[in-house]
Amino acid sequence: MTRSEHDSRRRTRLIARELQLAISSPHRTLYFHGESMRPLLIEGDEVVVEPVEWDRIRLGDIITYRYLDRFPTRRVIRKSDSGLELWCDNWPDRLFTATRADVLGRAIARRREGVWLTARDGEWARARRTALRRYLQLVVFPPLYLRARGMAGSVLRRLGLRRRPAGR
């Protein structure tokens, strides 16, 4: 097989895998791998992903996107005109990005040990709220808090109410 034939086969396979994602349903589920989205999604969960229009993606949605030949599935924590910022519920220290063109779908249900949980259920909504709150606490608020503390310290020093830190 020539290199171009090999590349062509690889591309065909990738497109076919994206088609698998596009026809996902409760009868044609996809597997979730890894612990990064624990506790909502864990290794071996069966997941249903539906196609989603860009305008309907909301903060907190769990999005599957194209990355090389893989299909990462992560939570949206910021949305701009060009793409998404995502994180994993169980890896709050790492942020990921996905371009608009690479978004393939939104997770809407999971089955674990035969029991379905859908995006309409309270547990799913609670996981969304918890994740967004943690994002605010861990990523958004700390820089704001540090900046506010720095500004307050500067004002106090100018007023002579606080000494300059030693060594500066």
Add this chain to the structure above:
Amino acid sequence: MRYHANDARVAWRVVEGEGVLLHAETSGYYGLNQTGTLLWQQLVARPSSVEELGAWVGEHLTGAPEDPAVEVAAFIAQLLQYDLIDAAVPGAEQLAPAQPASFLQADGAEYEPPLVSPFGELEKLILSGE
């Protein structure tokens, strides 16, 4: 006899002029060359017979053989073998959907014998957070 694409069980997409088909139940996936893709689109758009497809090839593609129906018939036999098309119910052409704007455009395309290539079966798709 007319045939139509088995769109209840087959998902498909055209990328760079060539079609990729996925059979939802067998997870078999297939590649179509350009002429195969154009014929597939005809089968999606409306139920068609081998003769109608052969006439369409003669009308729209350059360099088509004098009687393209022979190669078209072989192509149809392959699609039937892989359960990618069905025999159409008489009268079904009235129910055919409008042709999507994303269809590959045929006019001026060079004819090549239509071909469907089986690539095997896909395992269950794995989503990863890692």
